[in-house]
Amino acid sequence: MPKSLSISAVAVILLASIPLGYLVIRATGSGIAVAAEVIGREKTVTTLMTTISLALLVAFFALVIGLSSAWLIQRTNLPFSSLFLVLGTLALAVPSYVSTYAWIALIPNFTGFAAAVLILTLTTAPYVLLAAIAALRRIDATQEESARALGLGPTQVAKRVIWPQSRPTLLAAVLLVLLYVLSDFGAVSLLRVDTFTRVVHTMYKATYDRSAAAVVAMVLVLLAAVLIYAEQRARGRAVAAKSGLGTIRTATKIDIGNKKYVAVAYLFVLSAASIGLPIYVLVTRFIAVSNDLDISKLVSAAAATVTAALAGALLAMLFAIPLGLLAARYKSKVSTIAESAILVTHALPGVVIGLALVALGSKLGFLYQTLPLLAFAYAVLFLAKAVGSVRTSFARVPRVFDDISHSLGNSNWQTIRKVTIPIAAPGVITGFLLVFLTAMKELPATLMLRPTGFDTLATEIWAATAISQYGKAAPYALLLVLIAALPTYLLSRPDRAQVDQSRENVGL
Amino acid sequence: MVIQNYERINLRKYLGLAAGAALLFSLVACSSDNQDEAAAELTIYSGRSEEFIGTFFADFETQTGIKLNVRYGDSAELAAQLLEEGANSKADLFIAQDAGSLGAVADAGMLATLDSTVLDLVDPQYQSDDGSWVGVTGRARVFAYDPTKVTELPSSIDDLLDSKWSGKIGIAPTNASFQAFITALRQLRGEAAAEQWLTALVANQPLTYEKNSMIVEAIDAGQIEIGLTNHYYIYEVAQSLGRAINVKDGFFAPGDVGNLVNVSGAGILNTAKNSAGAAELIKFLLSNESQNKFVTDTNEYSVLPDLPAPKDLPSLKQIGSPRVDLTALRDVAATQRLLVRVGLL
Numbered sequence: 144m145p146k147s148l149s150i151s152a153v154a155v156i157l158l159a160s161i162p163l164g165y166l167v168i169r170a171t172g173s174g175i176a177v178a179a180e181v182i183g184r185e186k187t188v189t190t191l192m193t194t195i196s197l198a199l200l201v202a203f204f205a206l207v208i209g210l211s212s213a214w215l216i217q218r219t220n221l222p223f224s225s226l227f228l229v230l231g232t233l234a235l236a237v238p239s240y241v242s243t244y245a246w247i248a249l250i251p252n253f254t255g256f257a258a259a260v261l262i263l264t265l266t267t268a269p270y271v272l273l274a275a276i277a278a279l280r281r282i283d284a285t286q287e288e289s290a291r292a293l294g295l296g297p298t299q300v301a302k303r304v305i306w307p308q309s310r311p312t313l314l315a316a317v318l319l320v321l322l323y324v325l326s327d328f329g330a331v332s333l334l335r336v337d338t339f340t341r342v343v344h345t346m347y348k349a350t351y352d353r354s355a356a357a358v359v360a361m362v363l364v365l366l367a368a369v370l371i372y373a374e375q376r377a378r379g380r381a382v383a384a385k386s387g388l389g390t391i392r393t394a395t396k397i398d399i400g401n402k403k404y405v406a407v408a409y410l411f412v413l414s415a416a417s418i419g420l421p422i423y424v425l426v427t428r429f430i431a432v433s434n435d436l437d438i439s440k441l442v443s444a445a446a447a448t449v450t451a452a453l454a455g456a457l458l459a460m461l462f463a464i465p466l467g468l469l470a471a472r473y474k475s476k477v478s479t480i481a482e483s484a485i486l487v488t489h490a491l492p493g494v495v496i497g498l499a500l501v502a503l504g505s506k507l508g509f510l511y512q513t514l515p516l517l518a519f520a521y522a523v524l525f526l527a528k529a530v531g532s533v534r535t536s537f538a539r540v541p542r543v544f545d546d547i548s549h550s551l552g553n554s555n556w557q558t559i560r561k562v563t564i565p566i567a568a569p570g571v572i573t574g575f576l577l578v579f580l581t582a583m584k585e586l587p588a589t590l591m592l593r594p595t596g597f598d599t600l601a602t603e604i605w606a607a608t609a610i611s612q613y614g615k616a617a618p619y620a621l622l623l624v625l626i627a628a629l630p631t632y633l634l635s636r637p638d639r640a641q642v643d644q645s646r647e648n649v650g651l
Numbered sequence: 652m653v654i655q656n657y658e659r660i661n662l663r664k665y666l667g668l669a670a671g672a673a674l675l676f677s678l679v680a681c682s683s684d685n686q687d688e689a690a691a692e693l694t695i696y697s698g699r700s701e702e703f704i705g706t707f708f709a710d711f712e713t714q715t716g717i718k719l720n721v722r723y724g725d726s727a728e729l730a731a732q733l734l735e736e737g738a739n740s741k742a743d744l745f746i747a748q749d750a751g752s753l754g755a756v757a758d759a760g761m762l763a764t765l766d767s768t769v770l771d772l773v774d775p776q777y778q779s780d781d782g783s784w785v786g787v788t789g790r791a792r793v794f795a796y797d798p799t800k801v802t803e804l805p806s807s808i809d810d811l812l813d814s815k816w817s818g819k820i821g822i823a824p825t826n827a828s829f830q831a832f833i834t835a836l837r838q839l840r841g842e843a844a845a846e847q848w849l850t851a852l853v854a855n856q857p858l859t860y861e862k863n864s865m866i867v868e869a870i871d872a873g874q875i876e877i878g879l880t881n882h883y884y885i886y887e888v889a890q891s892l893g894r895a896i897n898v899k900d901g902f903f904a905p906g907d908v909g910n911l912v913n914v915s916g917a918g919i920l921n922t923a924k925n926s927a928g929a930a931e932l933i934k935f936l937l938s939n940e941s942q943n944k945f946v947t948d949t950n951e952y953s954v955l956p957d958l959p960a961p962k963d964l965p966s967l968k969q970i971g972s973p974r975v976d977l978t979a980l981r982d983v984a985a986t987q988r989l990l991v992r993v994g995l996l
Binding site: 186251252332333335345346347348353431494498501502505506508511512590591595596606607609610611612613614615 | 694700701702703720721722723724725727728731732734735736737739740741825827859861862864865868869872874887888890891893987991996
């Protein structure tokens with residue numbers, strides 16, 4: 144393994160572990176006795192149950208919706224399939240707090256566990272949809288046809304051909320969904336569901352005793368670690384490979400006949416619920432109270448949002464590339480632990496990451512409450528998303544290309560630079576877009592770490608809704624969704640280079 | 652030997668983009684670094700929203716020429732952030748929406764003692780007992796009610812325990828003002844009696860809301876008939892909805908713990924670089940002009956002894972706030988534990 148790679152990987156791991164380190168220090172700050180008492184509280188146990196059941200239910204429904212939508216869009220002759228793909232992904236542009244406000248505005252008593260399941264499912268289903276589409280596109284139709292020719296029925300084909308190849312991608316998406324539910328605050332706080340994030344947040348706000356809150360956050364970390372370990376075991380060591388020459392043949396679309404009306408209605412309802420409704424409520428509120436719209440403030444907030452998110456995404460990719468290479472090419476116990484640490488950080492509530500960086504940043508004086516530190520916060524918060532897609536795309540570059548490159552006289556580093564990275568670039572760009580998109584919507588860490596006077600669209604939305612001026616929040620929310628729609632659209636487009644990438648054997 | 656033609660992504664284009672972005676954000680970062688500018692500057696952490704206090708800051712800037720860098724946020728979260736920053740904090744002044752947040756920061760020894768010229772302006776009841784912070788506006792606890800449905804107004808919080816109110820009361824247990832009220836309840840009646848009252852309230856099946864404004868909206872929508880909230884929310888909600896609402900403020904009998912008058916206040920940080928400027932801002936906020944503006948614009952009570960109450964509301968003297976040490980309201984942790992025990996949190 145190239146030395147520079149291992150050094151950069153270690154550096155990134157250390158940086159990304161700052162929030163975890165902060166939590167451990169705070170949690171043990173008041174002593175083990177206090178920590179034990181907090182963990183043993185009945186409230187902690189019920190919170191654990193609520194969080195786990197919420198996460199599992201949301202993951203289940205997101206999987207069902209994502210898979211069914213992906214199959215309908217990719218594998219059937221559904222009309223308007225590309226439109227539905229864009230709409231299905233567009234839900235990523237709507238932050239969970241915005242869609243929750245919209246639903247509450249429509250249904251006054253909209254609250255509680257079931258409501259949270261609904262909102263979070265709609266928010267996370269796009270991740271599964273994207274993963275399932277990508278997985279389905281990569282499967283070679285000839286394999287399925289061979290299976291059918293050998294006498295297997297459709298379910299058998301799904302089980303023995305499609306599932307093993309799509310399993311890693313789908314499991315990674317499910318893990319992201321689970322970790323997202325663990326970390327979500329916007330929806331659960333408005334719907335008054337006591338997940339760990341909400342409890343930690345309430346404890347920070349009320350007790351000013353950061354120790355007890357940190358202890359509860361540690362329980363969250365443990366929960367996340369369990370989920371990550373489970374996903375790694377389930378994923379196994381599978382890397383789908385195809386023997387034989389030729390490109391992938393995309394499967395012929397199945398004709399679903401009259402059922403296509405049902406399918407269209409189904410997808411339409413999903414889009415209406417996840418995007419249509421929030422936009423409708425935002426627009427009507429905006430029109431109702433639209434007297435003094437401060438255009439310059441709107442524009443500066445938008446510029447701030449994009450700048451900060453861009454910086455964060457760039458930094459995240461800078462961190463993710465050495466880690467992704469490490470995980471894809473030089474897999475070891477160390478790389479697995481590093482990946483797990485990053486994924487666990489992804490489950491942490493933004494308020495924890497924010498306070499960790501406040502504690503550290505305030506000591507660093509010149510860096511505190513500056514844009515670089517905010518970008519760093521975004522990078523640490525969303526590194527998991529970046530590393531996931533980078534790792535997958537690096538893993539798909541055939542190793543034999545490395546050998547060819549070496550045989551042509553390139554060093555390890557030159558190979559990475561000239562061969563691996565350019566080929567894996569689409570996946571790297573996907574990771575970049577995901578981080579960019581998520582960073583634009585981020586709120587708690589942004590509130591704490593932003594330079595004074597630097598307001599993003601998300602903080603402006605918060606400022607207005609904090610004093611219940613939903614009409615005032617509407618233009619900012621609409622603009623946020625609009626701006627976020629661009630990377631979302633790019634994410635949903637087919638990956639042109641992907642078609643060739645499952646090849647292992649080049650016929651030497 | 653067949654080698655597929657892999658699409659080569661033009662890395663130069665993306666590197667160019669990255670370099671451009673790096674340049675852009677370093678420019679922005681430099682421009683937001685105000686540290687080395689002239690001393691006529693003040694950094695404020697404000698738990699009061701820009702909507703309500705922004706104009707006061709703008710007026711102050713025009714009058715004195717001192718540039719204000721204001722960080723808006725939630726009072727309790729800002730307090731947590733200040734505690735985390737500790738001696739490295741950049742803030743000069745902390746303006747909070749409730750006494751609890753100020754008390755927490757004062758407890759950590761981070762607030763400087765205010766000058767007597769500032770403290771003397773305000774009634775001792777509306778400031779800390781050690782001179783570390785001073786109240787700026789008064790916020791009275793009330794019961795908001797639907798005047799068409801509620802004809803017999805409760806005179807004490809104990810009246811709310813009557814079964815006729817079952818399922819018709821709204822509260823916001825996660826809200827700082829409600830928790831301040833419960834802390835005052837614990838102070839005045841003792842822990843056991845406070846828990847007793849809360850248990851009886853829970854038995855009356857109150858509806859819980861995340862925010863005070865939602866309570867008022869719910870009364871207006873007819874979901875509940877009465878709610879425990881702060882006095883100014885009926886004005887806030889009417890403004891946000893753009894129409895008159897079917898909700899009025901009601902007060903319990905004078906001296907009842909339900910009439911607690913809390914304050915928004917300000918304190919100067921020990922680490923302040925511009926304490927003189929901070930003191931000037933506090934005096935500005937306590938001037939007759941500003942206090943009158945608070946009464947008319949945000950419908951809050953003034954902490955100065957002789958100013959009128961917001962329209963249609965009784966004066967602070969008439970309300971009869973219970974005698975509670977506002978500084979003691981920072982003991983929110985114990986209140987929270989109590990609320991957890993009775994199942995409200």
